[in-house]
Amino acid sequence: MPELPEVETIVRGLHVEIAGRILRDVWVRRRDLRLPIPREFPERVIGRRILAVQRRAKYLLFRLDDPLRADGTLILAHLGMTGRFAVQTPPFPELGAHDHVVFLTDDGRRTTFSDPRRFGLLSLGYSDRLAEHPLLKDLGPEPLDASWTGEQLLGKVAARRSPLKALLLNQSVVAGLGNIYVSEALFRARLSPLRLGCSLKLVEARRLVRAVRDVLQDAIAAGGSTLRDYVQADGSIGGFQTHFSVYEQQDQSCSHRGCPGVIRRIVQAGRSTYFCPACQR
Template identity: 40%
Template sequence: MPELPEVETVRRTLQQLVVGKTVERVTVRLPRIVQHPDDIEIFAALLVGETIRSVERRGKFLRFIFDHYTLVSHLRMEGRYGVYRSDEPLEPHTHVVFHFTDGSELRYKDVRQFGTMHIFAKDQDLQEAPLRKLGLEPLDEAFTLKAMTDRLAKRTTKIKPLLLNQEYIVGIGNIYVDESLFRAGIHPEREANSLSASEWAKLHEAIVSTLRDAVAAGGSSIKSFVNGQGEIGMFQHQFNMYGRQGEPCPTCGQHIEKKVVAGRGTHYCPKCQPLKRKRSSGGKT
């Protein structure tokens, strides 16, 4: 599933490719992609004559900002966008096509068919599902160490599933949680309230630096991710942990281990990320 760096990469690409284009008509070939409104004819009609003013992101969601509406798009597992000439043949699994007045088209393809689209009145989308309950944006200025610890530090949940919970921090999926925890030297099964102040500071820095590095590299292409121009990401070549079980840790040389934590395959170094338990007396870890 595309995580924050991949969605941000797509956003930046589409910002260059489609902003300023006006919709002439919309073709929906797979109705279940459209979640709101539940009538695909209304969905298509709302955007006719609308011009894309910007492409934004909230967590793992894309937000296409039109004159009067916002289209919220979730790529899910394998959704992808591409810009084509209208005379180019449709590729398999093309489910939604936005036909522009200049003869170009924005096409949404999704082999797994898990992606979703919602249209709301402009800015109303932030007050409605699926965006309403999303947490802190880790690349925003508002994502301070205090903001993070205020939300997470007293939780008794293991740190990995807590970081995966989009109601606390958005956009960090399995890959970037593993990489961030390694950079911070924190075991994925540590309880959040067992982390010391210095560990929270290291984790905050690790999350921000990992995501920024991944965005700079165009995201990670593990299976099929490409941006709006068909280009793959390169951050997978910088992985320290993810997908490297059995290989030597780049820091200490010990073999990287993999286990299931909260239902997710999790990669970590047992030496660099020791599992410390919180003392019952409330002492330091």
């Protein structure tokens, strides 16, 4: 489900709600997510204070204080397709079959991690060794960082014979994009998802970088996109799904000024791609 804008929205909401709180108890009701939750998870986090909630790619990072380390422990979470975090205030609703982990905080509230499909994960790491973490070490640059440039992108894809769609989905090329925002960014950059990496010119790579950044920023400003499962930390839905230019817009006319094209849906590597064959070249 959640791509960078959805994760960023949830992270910001969680930071406001639970940063500064102490974890009084943690219930792991089901361990077998995409990766098993470590057995020592509760003992490692109970009693710790949440210092901050941050994001790297599509991972949520909960930084915890830790009297045993100069720079502490952290919880890594990935939402997969259907994962969600919800901060709840008493009286608490009954827990459901998909509420796999419950965090009780010292303010009397609780935060639940739910994930019907169990493609998500919860793991542990150390703040001072983030870059070496097995789940993070191969991730590419953050697209919203100023250090990610057209030159940087071109350096990664110039020798590749994969289509741009696949390259942008590849988290080691650039981190955080998923199926929605790849289609949307390629549309804004007027580049065909079928173009191969090795065909990209510098001006096009720069255009693509700008388009990726613009669409991600617009989506974050709208609180992300809700198709089916995604909700913000407070349970409200996102707003960007009404701004899609191409995603799930097949047979609609192209929204680029003066373009006579019609949006098409194709399948690349088993996943839907939406684009305008007329203006995306």
